[in-house]
Amino acid sequence: MMTDVTDAIHALLEAQEKAWQAGNAEAFSRTAAPDIVFTNVVGLFSVGRDPFEAQHRHIFATFYRGSSMRQTVERITCVRPDVVIVNTRTQVTGFGALPPAIVAHGDTLVTRLEQVLVQRDDGWRVGAFHNVVVHPDAAAATPPPVEGRLS
Numbered sequence: 001m002m003t004d005v006t007d008a009i010h011a012l013l014e015a016q017e018k019a020w021q022a023g024n025a026e027a028f029s030r031t032a033a034p035d036i037v038f039t040n041v042v043g044l045f046s047v048g049r050d051p052f053e054a055q056h057r058h059i060f061a062t063f064y065r066g067s068s069m070r071q072t073v074e075r076i077t078c079v080r081p082d083v084v085i086v087n088t089r090t091q092v093t094g095f096g097a098l099p100p101a102i103v104a105h106g107d108t109l110v111t112r113l114e115q116v117l118v119q120r121d122d123g124w125r126v127g128a129f130h131n132v133v134v135h136p137d138a139a140a141a142t143p144p145p146v147e148g149r150l151s
Contacts, residue, residue, distance in 0.1 A: 015027070
């Protein structure tokens with residue numbers, strides 16, 4: 001069963017990456033639970049799939065237009081059989097002028113994304129999405145990520 005869960009989690013992350021590459025906020029938000037709790041990289045907070053999708057529609061139309069995002073799993077923590085915490089390191093490239101609060105590593109924006117995934121009748125969905133920018137100075141003191149496995 002754990003392999004099935006890990007495969008489902010990786011499929012959800014791949015769906016997010018594919019939607020991001022396409023700049024498709026609707027597809028990106030399909031991974032979200034209807035009552036998703038969302039904190040973005042500058043600390044904006046919302047509850048619900050509609051504001052989650054609206055924020056992604058905005059960023060895909062502005063500074064992230066045409067960008068690519070890749071997630072590397074650092075850790076998967078099983079809280080219960082139907083709840084997991086997924087920590088990823090994201091790398092965004094091909095972005096435009098970023099807001100002042102977001103500091104990139106040259107041409108790559110690095111963040112740490114924590115998603116709480118909940119298994120529902122329609123599959124695994126993101127119940128909470130919390131993203132923070134990794135400041136370049138802090139990154140210099142951080143070891144490279146090692147993919148965590150569900151155990």
